[in-house]
Amino acid sequence: MAADDGKKKISESTIQRLSLYYRVLSILEKENIKTISSKELAKHEKLTPAQVRKDLSFFGSFGTRGLGYPVTELKNxxxxxxxxxxxxxxxxxxVGNIGSALxxxxxxxxxxxxxNMIFDNDQRKIGSNHKGILVSDIANLKEGLRENNIDIVIIAVPATVAQYIVDDIVEAGVSGILNFAPINLKVPENVIxxxxxxxxxxxxxxxxxxxRESITATKE
Amino acid sequence: MAADDGKKKISESTIQRLSLYYRVLSILEKENIKTISSKELAKHEKLTPAQVRKDLSFFGSFGTRGLGYPVTELKNxxxxxxxxxxxxxxxxxxVGNIGSALxxxxxxxxxxxxxNMIFDNDQRKIGSNHKGILVSDIANLKEGLRENNIDIVIIAVPATVAQYIVDDIVEAGVSGILNFAPINLKVPENVIxxxxxxxxxxxxxxxxxxxRESITATKE
DNA sequence: CGGACTATGTGAATTCATTCACAAGTTACT
DNA sequence: AGTAACTTGTGAATGAATTCACATAGTCCG
Structure with missing residues (x-):
């Protein structure tokens, strides 16, 4: 069970699916369902049972043959x-449209x-309260991130300025970035x-x- | 049905990448760049030149050997x-957080x-103006979509009610749906x-x- | 106008992801 | 305790996507 240190390459899609499993399992747990088979789990997200089992098998063996997976434990x-x-x-x-919503x-x-931190460059927003969080001046981005030990930054600024901001974020030592600006940003390879x-x-x-239209055109 | 006219199967990821190419080409066009090679185009989105060429080749041959692709034409x-x-x-x-932002x-x-249409079930929102669009009562969803010939619906409602809403949307004859609710929705297979x-x-x-931590721990 | 470059378009090779298929473990019931 | 019914976990087989590699076709410049 402790086969952790072997550097298995986990595919992007496996990780995405783990998120899906997590979501389903959370719901099942709330419904007080104790156990679920790969078959059932697969059905919830339109996947195949084999895929579910293979995905999970990369990380260990969490199920019981003949029975399935314990919902709460697997979720955890x-x-x-x-x-x-x-x-x-x-x-x-x-904190424009998107940032504010998120x-x-x-x-x-x-x-x-x-x-728990918000930055913006708009003087009218700086100092104001956004859903209980004080909006800081983006001029203080680097220090702010450092002082508060921020792990992940979400970028919701116009594409034109996104790269400058990313550079600051990277300099501040943050290594996880989620970018909503429609542009491809450059980061060092140790940054996610x-x-x-x-x-x-x-x-x-x-x-x-x-x-699909070609099909629709021929009428159903 | 009829339309099995040797239709090429385009992969999901090729389509995603077309979006990226489109985005880059739009920028290049604004910068007045006339021509771009697969190599350059690839660099913009961290892909390989071969991938760019292969992707495009599914739809025709748009480039000129020795020169590259004409930016504006390829974009179009x-x-x-x-x-x-x-x-x-x-x-x-x-039109909660997310819907409103979008x-x-x-x-x-x-x-x-x-x-150009917004629906909600909150009486306080219905009838009000959201960025210039009148918020309609969700009770009128089906007729509203039909009367206005809506092509695509974006769902930004709580997961608990999303399926009911999708059912209505499908019944209204809409066949493109973008779902932001964190749940897997069921639709007939002719609906995207x-x-x-x-x-x-x-x-x-x-x-x-x-x-990454395990790597960081062992490495430097 | 010719030769040196450059870059496409595409089968073939390779790498990566999914599905198959079955041995092995567990339950439930008689 | 024995057996029928399940379901996992996983190598092997298949299928899909990416990359390679090169013939082909154009550009550029002296």
């Missing part, structure tokens, strides 16, 4: 794997991400950068609708 | 492929997605459903940070 194990068993200190840079997004808190591009999903829908 | 071609050369009528369901999100407009799960990316960062 996944929480540990994903690092959700701790509180992450998060800062938001930019500060109030309950789902983040629920998973252990607590946003993930991008959230909301237009992309809409464009995917658009693509699918257009390509 | 991709727009056509992705269906961004038209105006999509979008409705937002739920209604004001400029990036959507820029890509041809114009949100995509999910945007913002916690997922944060959890990915969290995972990477935790797993």
């Amino acid at each position: 194990r996944i929480a540990t794997i994903l690092g959700l068993d701790r509180e992450w200190k998060v800062a938001m840079v930019g 500060v109030g997004y309950k789902e983040f808190q629920r998973h252990g991400f607590s946003i 950068l993930r991008n959230e591009n909301m237009s992309m999903e809409l464009e995917h829908i658009s693509f699918s609708l257009v390509n | 071609r991709i727009a056509t492929i992705l269906g961004l050369d038209r105006e999509w009528k979008v409705a937002m369901v739920g 209604v004001g999100y400029k990036e959507f407009q820029r890509h041809g997605f114009s949100i 459903l995509r999910n945007e799960n913002m916690s997922m990316e944060l959890e990915h960062i969290s995972f990477s940070l935790v797993n």
